[in-house]
Amino acid sequence: MNPSFVLVSHALCPYVQRAAIVLYEKGVPFERRDVDLADKPDWFLRVSLLGKTPVLLAGGEAIFESAVICEYLDETVAPRLHPLEPLQRARHRGWMEFGSALLNAIAVFYNAPDEAALLRAADDIHRRFRQVEQVLHAPPWFDGARFCIVDAVFAPVFRYLDVFERIGDFGMLTGLARLQAWRAALALRPSVQAAVSQRYPELLTAFLARRGSALSLRM
Ligand SMILES: N[C@@H](CCC(=O)N[C@@H](CS)C(=O)NCC(=O)O)C(=O)O
Structure with missing residues (x-):
């Protein structure tokens, strides 16, 4: 129970x-x-x-x-989302940590005090996404056919991009086709859609506008 x-x-x-x-x-x-x-x-x-x-x-x-x-x-609670094989599980945990580092890089981006820092932060995010692209080989999910915890970790990362892209073109996913396909699949997943309220884009937009950052100035 x-x-x-x-x-x-x-x-x-x-x-x-x-x-x-x-x-x-x-x-x-x-x-x-x-x-x-x-x-x-x-x-x-x-x-x-x-x-x-x-x-x-x-x-x-x-x-x-x-x-x-x-x-x-x-x-x-079933079903298991992590891989059962320990080495694979360790690999997924490493990429979950990588997802946390990406969230920190995103915070650096939206808090950047000036345009130069904003563009540097966008480049840094693109560099990190390039690293992820290297390990994506089997769509639709991180590890192929099974949706795993690591997919749940990256869904909120991509959700930020939906709002950033309304503000400007920062090229964070430029040239990264596998990552773009992963992002699109995640956006359609019911669990991912249900994880925020319908007001999320509006609330995030208001939050970003209040930062007093270079990104806020572009809004
Ligand atoms: N490492 C933590 C990070 C959690 C975290 O940073 N949460 C933020 C909101 S997204 C928070 O509660 N910040 C409040 C504060 O730092 O005062 C986790 O993975 O749960």
């Missing part, structure tokens, strides 16, 4: 999206409880030691760190 899950969330958090996608892939009912990260409520600070989303409340425990949440769900 599954415990009842509460996913403590923020509407824009890409790490929350990973956990939500995994929950949807597994067909587990869960409650999503959004918090205002600019004004963290006391109950949130009690369950989130780092003051960050996501936290998964499961069976009386508060589990923090999105990768840990995804792994816990994979160990306890």
Whole structure:
């Protein structure tokens, strides 16, 4: 019997999206409880030691760190999303970490203080995406026919691009056909679509406009 899950969330958090996608892939009912990260409520600070989303409340425990949440769900709720073979699983975990580094690079991009830093950050993201392109060989997913946790990690990365592309052409995926096909497949996946509200593009646009960054100035 599954415990009842509460996913403590923020509407824009890409790490929350990973956990939500995994929950949807597994067909587990869960409650999503959004918090205002600019004004963290006391109950949130009690369950989130780092003051960050996501936290998964499961069976009386508060589990923090999105990768840990995804792994816990994979160990306890069928179907398995990670590869069963340990070496393959290790490889996927490495690329999940790479996905986190990409999210940091994206934050550098949208916080860039001037145009030169913005373009440098876009180049850096393109360089990282080129590295991913090298390891994509079997569409539609990262590892071929099976949707895995690593796919859930990259879906929120690509979701940022949908909004960035409305602001300008930063060439982040230029020349990367396999990555573009992966992105398109992810955008159609029901679990990926369900991981954010319909207002996500509007909310992200407003968030970016408020950064006071070079990207904000272009909007
Ligand atoms: N390594 C963490 C990162 C989580 C994270 O950075 N969450 C952000 C929102 S997307 C957060 O809660 N920030 C609040 C803060 O730092 O005050 C994970 O994978 O769960």
